[in-house]
Amino acid sequence: METVNRILQEKITARIAPNKAVLIFGARRVGKTVMMRKIVDNYSGRTMMLNGEDYDTLALLENRSIANYRHLLDGIDLLAIDEAQNIPQIGSILKLIVDEIPGISVLARCRSLIISYRRILQL
Numbered sequence: 060m061e062t063v064n065r066i067l068q069e070k071i072t073a074r075i076a077p078n079k080a081v082l083i084f085g086a087r088r089v090g091k092t093v094m095m096r097k098i099v100d101n102y103s104g105r106t107m108m109l110n111g112e113d114y115d116t117l118a119l120l121e122n123r124s125i126a127n128y129r130h131l132l133d134g135i136d137l138l139a140i141d142e143a144q145n146i147p148q149i150g151s152i153l154k155l156i157v158d159e160i161p162g163i164s165v166l167a168r169c170r171s172l173i174i175s176y177r178r179i180l181q182l
Contacts, residue, residue, distance in 0.1 A: 067094060068094050068097055068098060071083065071094070071098060071166070072098055072101070072102075075098075075102075075137065075164045075166060076164060077161075077162045077163065077164055078157050078158070078160075078161070078162065078163065078164075079157060079164060079165070080153045080154075080156075080157050080164075080165040080166075080167060081164075081165070081166050081167070082143075082167050082168075082169060083095060083166070083167070083168040083169065084169050084170075085170075087170065091168050092141055092168060095139060095141060095166060095168045096108070098139075098166065099137065099139045099166070102136070102137050104136025104137055105134055105135050105136050105137070106135065106136065106137045106138075106139060107132065107135045107137070107138050107139070108139045108140075108141065109138070109139070109140045109141070110140075110141045110142055111140060111141065111142035111143050111144065111145035111146045111149070112141075112142045112145050116140075116146070117145075117146060117147075119131060120146055120152055121147075123148070123151065123152060123155060125155065125159045128155065128156050128159065128160055129159070129160060132156070132160050132163055135163065136162065136163070136164060137163075137164045137165075137166060138156065138163060138164070138165045138166070139165075139166045139167070139168075140165070140166070140167045140168065141168045142168070142169075142170065143167040143168060143169050144169040144170055149167070153165055153167060
């Protein structure tokens with residue numbers, strides 16, 4: 060299992076790029092959060108890790124304005140969001156962040172592909 064995690068971790072890390080969002084989907088209890096934390100811990104730039112189940116995270120991201128996100132993410136190279144499917148309008152939020160914050164990379168982890176896909180696309 061460790062070999063599989065390392066291979067996936069390397070593939071995901073290689074896809075992280077400025078002004079791009081990388082989404083991690085998967086079944087419950089397979090190590091997505093652990094892998095995401097390892098990626099964040101090994102990232103060379105400044106990082107911010109948020110959790111979509113936390114009310115403070117919801118409050119920080121609720122004001123969907125460029126000014127809010129620029130202030131929040133000033134100096135941050137990688138924004139990582141765990142349990143992203145719990146954040147209302149997460150797809151629009153991620154799009155605004157990667158489109159308007161120069162150089163930011165986003166890594167978001169979602170629990171269920173179908174539920175998350177619908178929430179991200181706002182279907």
